[in-house]
Amino acid sequence: MAQAHETDTEKQERHARRHEAHVRATYAAFLHHLCDLSALPPALAECAAVSVLSALERRLMPNGARNLEAQLPRMLVEFLPPPDERPPRPHRFGREEMVATVADDxxxxxxxxxxxxxxxxxxxxxxxxxxxxxxxxSNLPADLQALWRLTQ
Structure with missing residues (x-):
């Protein structure tokens, strides 16, 4: 009687499927939470998350942006331009410009x-x-700090 042994390739494929399912579930939970907080429909909530994250990251130093991304759902981060296509230094702007940018987006x-x-x-x-x-x-100007802290 022959035993079925899983090959390394099959193990890797199973691991990849589990990982991808976890990535999708994490993003879905984030989006559901954002919809609850904002009362936005999922498609608009997703666009809002990308717009706000993109604007916020333009204001942060690249290392700070990477640290933030490391704790956010990977699928959300994948909507952003690759790191090598982003400016090497933060763009200086405040609350008014951020709000106007997101409103326009x-x-x-x-x-x-x-x-x-x-x-x-x-x-x-x-x-x-x-x-x-x-x-x-700590990496935001006072008016954006105030906006950030309003949410805590």
Missing amino acids: LQMPVEKAEVVIRAVLRAFQDQITEGEADKVA
Whole structure:
């Protein structure tokens, strides 16, 4: 009677399938949480998360952006341009420019965009450690720090 032995290739494929299922489930949970916080439909919540993360990362030093990304769902991070296509230094802007950028990205009024940004930032903070949240805040100007802290 021959025993069925799993080959290394089969083990690797099984591991890859499990990992991919975990990645999808983590992202789905994040998106569901963001929809609960923001009352946005999933497609708009996803666009909002990408827009806010993209804007936030443009304001952070590359190392700070990488540290933040390491704690966020991988599928969300995959929507961003690859690191080698991003500017090497942060773009200096404040709350007004961030809100205007996200409002433009999402084609919504500035007032609504700020509410959406706060929900997205809250969802991000619910995914990351308190230490990482403090590091992000410390790398933002006062007006963006205030927006970041409004969500805590």
